Amino acid sequence: MEQPRTRLLPGHDGLPLAVDARGEGAPTLLFAHGFGQTRQAWDGATRALAAMGCRCVSFDCRGHGESGRAAEGDYRIEQFAGDLLAVAQAQPEPPVLVGASMGGLLGLALAGETRPAPFRALVLVDITPRWEAAGVERILAFMQAHPDGFADYREAAEHIAAYLPQRRERKREEQLRPLLREGADGRLRWHWDPALLGSMARESERHQPRLLAAAARVEMPVLLLSGERSDVVSRETVAEFLKLVPHARHVEVPGATHMLAGDANDAFTGQIVAFLEDLPGGALRRPAFPQEVQ
Template identity: 80%
Template sequence: MVTSHDGLPLAVDIRGDGAPTLLFAHGFGQTRGAWNGAADALAALGCRCVSFDSRGHGQSGRLPGGDYHMDQFAGDLLALAQAQSQAPVLVGASMGGLLGLVLAGEIRPAPFRALVLVDITPRWEAAGVERILAFMQAHPDGFAGYAEAAERVAAYLPQRRERKREDQLRPLLREGADGRLRWHWDPALLEGVVRESERYQPRLLAAAARVDVPVLLLSGERSDVVSRDTVGEFLKLVPHARHVEVAGATHMLAGDANDAFTRQIAAFIQAVFPGGATCRPAIPQEVH
């Protein structure tokens, strides 16, 4: 555990001891466990990988009053970036990517050496976000057991071949006093952060236009959160950004296509830091 900028405990994992440091920021409603496969693979290639649970998620602390705001999450991410011996490469999915974009655009010097944005752009497709929120709001009374939770996840992620096992679900669920299992996130998040998200878009668009570090945008071919239109707008705002569409992947890109995901990150790092990175792709991939 580390302590956030305002005193909340944040659960953190560190893998590897090479260079550069990759700081992984998960999406809304996820945990640091979303990065396990990618962080293990990239640490094995020579990177130092730092992942954490955002406030109100997983094993990190919750605000007693439930008054969450986007700037609090941004403050946590900034503090973790500044705690590294050198500015890290941010790998941010969805909410994590948006927070990184704001910090990279608004703070000088930028707190990140580079950005990897995972299926997110400053303007997103409302239908895809509404689908995610509908799932998060769908089971306020929780589940009778892990089998029921696994069934609901399988219905939400039909592209996944394997159903979640109990050991995979255990970090994602908490048992309440009534014996029922509920998701790991603080329900108060659904009010505060969601309420602010639309108001954040003008700030995100302005920040994107000021980003001056290397950027890789990875999008899922089957994503319903980003689209050709939102990607095109982003590339006009950040003309030096590289974009790769990962075949067959949805918004849950790292989980859908982890091998392709990690190869693209390793190749990007080698392209951007050719002489200063120990993280090397096992199979060279063209990044365009």
């Protein structure tokens, strides 16, 4: 299986962003991860879609993974949106954006506020302009736990298993290596900048009016995928979104939580393929999914 090609791309203010690319075909799909994730969250989907002929690009948001960290912990939504725009504009054609949670909200803001639109189409993964606060608080509680890190990968895997009880298999060491950094004290800590847990996380709700207004201005094709068991997206927030974007398609993925792509990658990838096939001039062949997809 082809390994991704990794490079550093300057973001909004020159901050280096770690960017992966798989596949050589079209259309180009740009994947933007959620708060506290890395570009590796998309590995299963990018492998499958690249095998079908798509060009798949994913990147670490600033303060996450292998991308740069903001000086003095200064993180603002305008910087994150500027980074996403820079990666989109670096592609050979306007990409289809696939954005989960934070990545989806950044894409939604750009799709509604930027002209010409930087994307060909938009796939929102379990996120709407207004969300359920309890689900976000659960995510932040996970990120704030264990500030002193873990003694080894086994201990980190146990913490993830408790957070994601729906997953049958625990994370292996090779899967955890991109998510953890070893400190000078020998302990393993998460890949994100702890400064992200300040105002960027806690003040996210104040951006909801802006996001609702942006959604009402989106003209491109939109697919909203939500998890049946999500605690971040609800029937109420989905209904509100569909009123604002009446041309959007909504699919609820059975059994999936907010971590939709990881919970049900085959179903997730299949819905993206069906959406791409319906785009003007963007039909895809539908070969069998690779058995390796997780």
